Amino acid sequence: MDLPPHLIRARMIRRYQRFLADVRLEDGRELTVHCPNSGSMLGCIEENGEVVLSVSTNPGRKYPHTLELVKVAGVWVGINTARSNALAREALENGVIRELQPLAAIRAEVKVSAHSRLDFLLDHGGGRLTYLEVKNCTLAEDGLALFPDAVTSRGTRHLGELLSLVQAGHGAALLFCVQRGDVGSFAPAGRIDPAYAAALGEAAAGGVRILAYRAAPTPGRILLDTPLPVRLSP
Incomplete structure (x- = not known):
């Protein structure tokens, strides 16, 4: 499976309310993104850890960015x-x-x-x-x-x-x-x-x-x- 084009690299700040996360882009801006995982994501959240985001073209979405991958101990993990x-x-x-x-x-x-x-x-x-x-x-x-x-x-x-x-x-x-x-x-x-x-x-x-x-x-x-x-x- 190919992930959507134009993926964005960022750094994790925190995950909260189950389906939301705050991340920091490479230019220093902070975004709230959709976190498509209802589990606890135990062991998958590292402060300042690398993450990969996809971007929706749906204009009706409140949070157009979606958390796709997180890097844990040097390994990419698919959390979507x-x-x-x-x-x-x-x-x-x-x-x-x-x-x-x-x-x-x-x-x-x-x-x-x-x-x-x-x-x-x-x-x-x-x-x-x-x-x-x-x-x-x-x-x-x-x-x-x-x-x-x-x-x-x-x-x-x-x-x-x-x-x-x-x-x-x-x-x-x-x-x-x-x-x-x-x-x-x-x-x-x-x-x-x-x-x-x-x-x-x-x-x-x-x-x-x-x-x-x-x-x-x-x-x-x-x-x-x-x-x-x-x-x-x-």
């Missing part, structure tokens, strides 16, 4: 969760995620209950279907990608829905889109959300496929192309 589904779809269409091949069709935003949707429904042909949920992962410790970075009741609910689909005879999978290149494996962040970690283990034991793929973002391009081992046990 709105891009994770597009990254996953690109990888699926290019045959990168071999565990979910072959693919005849991909349908997005599939309603599975009165109050919930999952990200994709994959048609493998011959009547074989897989429901797929995608989660963006930015937290890392000692080379290990971790999710979530804050307690997520919504994420736990999605795991329950995926498990129910398997129990009803359907295929179901969860894909962690890890947007940083300094990790070699994935695990649930049980220290942060033990309920989610337990639910992930139950889902895996019940037949939900748990996958993790890594991208190594650069200012300009993000490519989800590297499978990571998934560690569900401590």
Whole structure:
């Protein structure tokens, strides 16, 4: 995936109110920008750290600049969760995620209950279907990608829905889109959300496929192309 043209380099001042951040441009001006990440972004905010912004041409936006990448310990991290589904779809269409091949069709935003949707429904042909949920992962410790970075009741609910689909005879999978290149494996962040970690283990034991793929973002391009081992046990 190519990021939008005319990206802007800046330095982080602070992030606040979940979806806002203040940055300092190279000419010294300060801007408030949109931060497209509902998580805590634990470990991703360094004061005066390098960041990359995209600029919207939509005149109706209050904050036309969007935070795309942050540099942490010398590594670029993709924090725009709105891009994770597009990254996953690109990888699926290019045959990168071999565990979910072959693919005849991909349908997005599939309603599975009165109050919930999952990200994709994959048609493998011959009547074989897989429901797929995608989660963006930015937290890392000692080379290990971790999710979530804050307690997520919504994420736990999605795991329950995926498990129910398997129990009803359907295929179901969860894909962690890890947007940083300094990790070699994935695990649930049980220290942060033990309920989610337990639910992930139950889902895996019940037949939900748990996958993790890594991208190594650069200012300009993000490519989800590297499978990571998934560690569900401590």
